[in-house]
Amino acid sequence: MDILTEALGSMRTAYPSSVRTEGRAPWALRLPPVLGAGFHVVLYGTCWLLPLGIGNGTGNGTGEGTGTGTGRHEPIALSPGDVVFLRDGGGHILADHPDTPPVDARDCEADSAPPIGTVSLGGGGARTSLLCGNYHLDQGRPHPMVRQLPALIHLPTRHGRHPELAAAVQLLGSELENPRIGSTGIVPALIDSLLLYILRAWFEDQPAASAAGWAAALRDAAVAPALEAIHEAPATPWTVESLADRAGLSRAAFARRFTTMVGEPPMAYLTRWRMTTAARLLRESEAPLTSVAAQTGYGSEYAFAKAFKREFGLAPGGYRREARAA
Structure with a gap:
């Protein structure tokens, strides 16, 4: 079970949107x-990123925090x-200086030239080319894995760092x-995959x-096998004891370790x-409520509906109708 893919899939609300930015110095x-998460890839040249009010906990891909919580951050050379x-998806400035x-x-x-549109700006100086865009992720209910990430991650790919991410950037x-022929299909797929490469690189x-x-x-x-078990079989009547047995720890030791790392x-x-699985089934399938309840570990539609309304503030049927209408 690929927990990273599952977690991101649970937050995705649409395919990424992106544009190519072509700047000629001076430009900013x-x-x-x-809404969601923003991203930039430097395809050619150099530039600066100036964060504007991005929250505390920014990072540079090495685990070192640089955020101050004041909204004032040093420019980042790219x-x-x-x-x-x-x-x-915080506001920011990209600039030649x-x-x-x-x-x-x-x-x-x-412009609308395939495979994606291009924004051109600036003067007649040095050229910088970037891919800019955002991943449409539901920030109203972020998965804790995403919530724990730094507000800003900077991943250099020079000098052999992050080879898979570097290869994806080169292909883009x-x-x-x-x-060429096929680019209109290849580029969106590469952009979609880029998010997984980015987060894999940061975690590693x-x-x-x-x-x-x-x-x-x-x-x-101990914790990874328990997470995999929950993601692979959410309908199983798991208990702290049964998960601790899989981890080879006592109930108390496992609960402390899990809570410390996962955050709950x-x-x-x-x-x-x-509940995340149920919401996804309601949005993306025609499964009846009895089936959704069974697939998420609830013995009756009533018990499932009560738990779902407590979590989302809506009955499952109402949630499905709102999701389809959005």
Whole structure:
């Protein structure tokens, strides 16, 4: 069971949207906050990213926090191949130099040339090419794995770092620089996959000896098997004891370890994942409520509906209707 893929899939509300940004110095672009998570890939040239009010807990992909919680952050220098991920889609500026006055992205129109549109701005100086966009993730109910990420992740891919992520960036650059037959299908698929490469790279960057939270949980000999069991079979009547037995720990030791790493007790996470699974089934399938209840570990439609309404504030049928109408 791939927990990272499952967690992101539970938050996804639509396919990513993206645009290519072509800047010629001097240039600067102010990007407003977006729903979901933002990302940038430097395809060619260099630039600066100036965070605007991004919350505490920013990181550079090495686990080192640089956020102050004040909304004031140092500009970040970006080089070819660099990837930036903004967990909450916070507003920011991209520029050839931190002092260049920005124009608002809402005032810039993209052309519609395949495989994606392009925004061009600036003067006649040095060229920078970026892929900019956002992943449409439900931030109203973020999975705790995503909630624990730094607000800003900067992943350089030079000098052999993050080879799979670097390869994805190179493929994207090639398809965007020289579109050919199939590029219209290839580029969106690569952008969609990029999110998994970004988060895999960040999780694997965390030192094993000092990793905490989900970075530790995903490779912990006791917690990881329990998470896999919950994700693979949410309908199973798991208890703290049965999960602890799989982990080879006492009930108390397992509960403490799980809660420390995951951020909530085992039974609370089990309920969260059952409700997340139920919501996804209601949105994406025509399964009757009795079937959804059975697939998420509830013995009756009544018990399931009561638990679902407590979690979402809506009865399952009402949730399904609202989701379909959105």
